[in-house]
Amino acid sequence: MNSKKLFEEAKKFMPGGVNSPVRAFEPYPFFVERGRGCFIYDIDGNSYIDYCLAYGPLILGHAHPSVVAAVYKQAEKGTTYGTPTEKELKLAKFVVDKVPCAEMVRFVNSGTEATMSAIRLARAFTGKEKIVKFEGAYHGAHDYVLVKPGSGATTLPDSVGIPKETTKNTILCTYNDEESVINAIENHDVAAVLVEPVMGNIGCIKPKKGYLKFLRKITKENDILLIFDEVITGFRLAEGGAQEYYGVTPDLVTLGKVLGGGLPIGALAGKKEIMENIAPSGDVYQAGTFNGNPMTMSAGLATLKHLDKKFYKELNKKGKYLTEGINDIVEDVGIGYLSSVGSMFQIYFTEGKVLNHEDAKKSNVKVFNKYFKTLLKEGVFVPPSQFECCFISDAHDYKILDNTLEKIETSLKKLKNE
Numbered sequence: 001m002n003s004k005k006l007f008e009e010a011k012k013f014m015p016g017g018v019n020s021p022v023r024a025f026e027p028y029p030f031f032v033e034r035g036r037g038c039f040i041y042d043i044d045g046n047s048y049i050d051y052c053l054a055y056g057p058l059i060l061g062h063a064h065p066s067v068v069a070a071v072y073k074q075a076e077k078g079t080t081y082g083t084p085t086e087k088e089l090k091l092a093k094f095v096v097d098k099v100p101c102a103e104m105v106r107f108v109n110s111g112t113e114a115t116m117s118a119i120r121l122a123r124a125f126t127g128k129e130k131i132v133k134f135e136g137a138y139h140g141a142h143d144y145v146l147v148k149p150g151s152g153a154t155t156l157p158d159s160v161g162i163p164k165e166t167t168k169n170t171i172l173c174t175y176n177d178e179e180s181v182i183n184a185i186e187n188h189d190v191a192a193v194l195v196e197p198v199m200g201n202i203g204c205i206k207p208k209k210g211y212l213k214f215l216r217k218i219t220k221e222n223d224i225l226l227i228f229d230e231v232i233t234g235f236r237l238a239e240g241g242a243q244e245y246y247g248v249t250p251d252l253v254t255l256g257k258v259l260g261g262g263l264p265i266g267a268l269a270g271k272k273e274i275m276e277n278i279a280p281s282g283d284v285y286q287a288g289t290f291n292g293n294p295m296t297m298s299a300g301l302a303t304l305k306h307l308d309k310k311f312y313k314e315l316n317k318k319g320k321y322l323t324e325g326i327n328d329i330v331e332d333v334g335i336g337y338l339s340s341v342g343s344m345f346q347i348y349f350t351e352g353k354v355l356n357h358e359d360a361k362k363s364n365v366k367v368f369n370k371y372f373k374t375l376l377k378e379g380v381f382v383p384p385s386q387f388e389c390c391f392i393s394d395a396h397d398y399k400i401l402d403n404t405l406e407k408i409e410t411s412l413k414k415l416k417n418e
Ligand SMILES: Cc1ncc(COP(=O)(O)O)c(C=O)c1O
Pocket: 109, 110, 111, 112, 113, 115, 138, 139, 140, 141, 196, 200, 201, 229, 230, 231, 232, 256, 257, 265, 266
């Protein structure tokens, strides 16, 4: 069966034919046969250079030999026990060692669980209920944060099925804008400011100079916890994530993606005095059958052992090479606006800078969709939405990057001439 037929069949058995909305694109998503290095192969015999990388986790590329070996070795010993293993301790020590704000860690199974638990913890610790979130930021698919979210929900109305009682405590602010945060804090008793330090679910938007420092200062002065949602940026921008990259230390961090080496994971970490409020040492309930799963811990450890300072220097150098190349193309051809940081990037089809959700939403989605389809035909897979972010892995070499630049140029020239 080919992808088209499988998708028709899948729609009969799974809502929309997929298990996460962003995966469904027109006319049908390709069904994957396998992945290797920077390539993903579909069941129809096509291969693509992959810049989606499963939405971020695959920093070493697909099926890295040391990750495969670690997972295989663990599988032979059992896949889950419901009782502690030394691997959890090793990964927790790794996080504490590398991530500036992390003194203790709780492993969960997804970024969604991580932010949900971090908010609960922040509310318990501060005794307050309101949280600030930014328009266009995505923190997973739970009720507290599905208010003007990014990612697959960007172009949809806010999800139905969420009680108003739940979201009345979620205060929306504008990213890269000081005034909206000052107003929110003046008018509400805020427990926590939750921010993606780099917005990675509305494309890719960097914090303007000093913005994260401003958030740190204003939260500290008002007894508000600052939570960095580093599900994307954690172990992506630097060993210590965005907090190391930008030199701003939050009170709590949520992690996921890269940390699990391609297996499902989430984590929350932070100062000991806050983290010790989590059960069983404290009264904030958090639990999970698969928390700290040994398969995930193995994949995480096998991945993180490659991620030292030298690794990020090289990865970010590749990021600079590719994005400078794209920027030149965008300027020469006269279409698109590139936004990037480290090994993360996105092209918007809009005039002027993209500093927040509103700017991003001005992008011409129809043009983006054409760009996506042309690139796919050329053998390059970027996430199928304007409001997702592209990633580079260690497996993308310079020859591949040059090849990608040629294909992006072809695709943008086609669009320009239409
Ligand atoms: C910044 C951010 N937070 C939270 C999440 C939720 O993570 P998950 O999809 O693992 O639940 C995501 C991605 O989905 C994310 O990008």
